[in-house]
Amino acid sequence: MTDHALAAELATEAGRLLLDVRDELGFGDSRALKDTGDLRAHEYLMARLAERCPRDAVLSEEGRASVAGKRSAGSSAAPTANTALTDRLAAPRVWIVDPLDGTREFSEEGRLDWAVHVALWTGDRLAAGAVALPGRGVTLHTTEDGAAVLPTGPAASGWTSGTTASGTAVSGAAGTAASGNAASGNAKAGPLAVPEPADPGRIRIAVSRSRPPAFLDDLAERVPVELDLVPIGSAGAKISAVLLGEVDAYVHAGGQYEWDSAAPAAVALAAGAHASRVDGAPLIYNRADPRLPDILVCHPVSAPTLLSGIRDVAR
Numbered sequence: 001m002t003d004h005a006l007a008a009e010l011a012t013e014a015g016r017l018l019l020d021v022r023d024e025l026g027f028g029d030s031r032a033l034k035d036t037g038d039l040r041a042h043e044y045l046m047a048r049l050a051e052r053c054p055r056d057a058v059l060s061e062e063g064r065a066s067v068a069g070k071r072s073a074g075s076s077a078a079p080t081a082n083t084a085l086t087d088r089l090a091a092p093r094v095w096i097v098d099p100l101d102g103t104r105e106f107s108e109e110g111r112l113d114w115a116v117h118v119a120l121w122t123g124d125r126l127a128a129g130a131v132a133l134p135g136r137g138v139t140l141h142t143t144e145d146g147a148a149v150l151p152t153g154p155a156a157s158g159w160t161s162g163t164t165a166s167g168t169a170v171s172g173a174a175g176t177a178a179s180g181n182a183a184s185g186n187a188k189a190g191p192l193a194v195p196e197p198a199d200p201g202r203i204r205i206a207v208s209r210s211r212p213p214a215f216l217d218d219l220a221e222r223v224p225v226e227l228d229l230v231p232i233g234s235a236g237a238k239i240s241a242v243l244l245g246e247v248d249a250y251v252h253a254g255g256q257y258e259w260d261s262a263a264p265a266a267v268a269l270a271a272g273a274h275a276s277r278v279d280g281a282p283l284i285y286n287r288a289d290p291r292l293p294d295i296l297v298c299h300p301v302s303a304p305t306l307l308s309g310i311r312d313v314a315r
């Protein structure tokens, strides 16, 4: 089995397990649901990776020493720890996983914007990646020929069950509100290629529901196109929304970690998207400090406008 197929299988299966956790625990105790989801998916991924790739290093959000006190419902076991730092930094193959990205949305009934991320870093590049969107019944992943694929079409549209997600908006210079629709993509099973913005005068930007970058209001004043901000949970779901044509870009700043972006960036790059830091620098993984606080993902045609606008705001 290739690394691509393994990443896809593990992300998909961890996603199935997370749907079962939601069924088992319900939504009454959101702390227990979040912690149990985080840890059951983490334990599943750690066990499968140890079995299938025993020599590879692993960096998981839930295997850090700082979360060693966290527990799943009905278990007193501490989370399986990540590969020790010095071994990980020296390893030629490092799996970077986020067992449950969008933990907050996972704990909210009816929300579909949460994901499982499985990526493989091989020293200087993202060699494979898979993002499972269990609520929508799909896994986006890289392939052996350097491309990306959506093996089956989405079982659901939008990011809330029964409805489509909608966004608040900031228009170009005026900064007035208008509405944006997050679920206007046309995802079909098959090869995944990031689509160009449908309207060249408008860029729909997916942003965090709770921590949208403060500079986006200023950015709207500095770019020659209208910007619609579309709040969606989970970095994996937001980057998937770019690849599925439901939004045109994902902009984040102010804090994030390697596991939040490694797998979705792997898929985005393989799908022909621009994926970089917000200053245009490349995304580098497997550092001693796993903080990777900002990211821009978009079609290459939108990158110059967004990067120069962000540079202007930073000045």
Ligand SMILES: Nc1ncnc2c1ncn2[C@@H]1O[C@H](COP(=O)(O)O)[C@@H](OP(=O)(O)O)[C@H]1O
Residues within 6 Å of the ligand: 061, 098, 100, 101, 102, 103, 104, 207, 208, 209, 210, 211, 232, 233, 234, 235, 253, 254, 255, 256, 257, 260
């Ligand atoms: N300012 C910040 N500092 C640290 N992590 C952040 C962050 N903003 C977003 N993230 C992380 O990025 C992921 C997507 O966030 P959001 O939905 O707000 O866009 C979440 O991962 P987890 O759900 O795995 O914790 C969240 O914790």
Ligand SMILES: [Mg+2]
Residues within 6 Å of the ligand: 061, 098, 100, 101, 102, 235, 259, 260
């Ligand atoms: Mg995350």
